[in-house]
Amino acid sequence: DYSHNNRVNRWNKNVITYNIGRYTSDLPHSTVDSLIESALSVWARASTLTFVRLRTQRADIMVEFSTFEHGDAYPFDGSKGTLAHAFGPGEGIGGDAHFDDDETWTAGSKGFNLYLVAAHEFGHSLGLRHSQNPESLMYPTYKSSRSPKNSQPYYYSRHGWN
Numbered sequence: 001d002y003s004h005n006n007r008v009n010r011w012n013k014n015v016i017t018y019n020i021g022r023y024t025s026d027l028p029h030s031t032v033d034s035l036i037e038s039a040l041s042v043w044a045r046a047s048t049l050t051f052v053r054l055r056t057q058r059a060d061i062m063v064e065f066s067t068f069e070h071g072d073a074y075p076f077d078g079s080k081g082t083l084a085h086a087f088g089p090g091e092g093i094g095g096d097a098h099f100d101d102d103e104t105w106t107a108g109s110k111g112f113n114l115y116l117v118a119a120h121e122f123g124h125s126l127g128l129r130h131s132q133n134p135e136s137l138m139y140p141t142y143k144s145s146r147s148p149k150n151s152q153p154y155y156y157s158r159h160g161w162n
């Protein structure tokens, strides 16, 4: 299971902060910023959560691109294979989302679509596990064919958020 959940499985607040650290060189910073923001808005729409971006302070969700060994117990594996991972809600590394920068990150259908992968990772950052439903955003395998609109997480509408 790629969501390295710690024992807490929900944030105990509705305003979650995020901070984008090291960027990928595959895309302009502004494009990365907007794809990350769009991926978070998917979850904001499906819950009562609000996401606030911080620039200098440590945030609940630290977003970074890195390769191989990068300071946690889950080193990346070069091109292909694992694309990213994220930690369940909690202090410190809890909530953080890391993207393997040995992948080619795109805003379109080439390489790996950052919006789709980020939406999946932020699901873990909010405490969600994988779904066996191939149409779900939380399906464990990347599928570029998934159109963002029909992968709206129905989770909260069925289970509620708080």
Ligand SMILES: CNC(=O)[C@@H](NC(=O)[C@H](CC(C)C)CN(O)C=O)C(C)(C)C
Binding pocket: 001, 002, 003, 080, 081, 082, 083, 084, 085, 086, 116, 117, 120, 121, 124, 139, 140, 141, 142
């Ligand atoms: C193309 N490679 C894959 O499909 C790989 N899957 C992933 O990298 C998952 C992320 C995707 C679903 C965005 C890892 N994960 O669950 C993170 O939370 C493998 C299935 C090979 C592990």
Ligand SMILES: [Ca+2]
Binding pocket: 076, 077, 078, 079, 080, 081, 082, 083, 100, 102, 103
């Ligand atoms: Ca990889």
Ligand SMILES: [Zn+2]
Binding pocket: 002, 003, 120, 124, 130, 140
């Ligand atoms: Zn996952």
Ligand SMILES: [Zn+2]
Binding pocket: 070, 072, 074, 085, 098
């Ligand atoms: Zn990591």
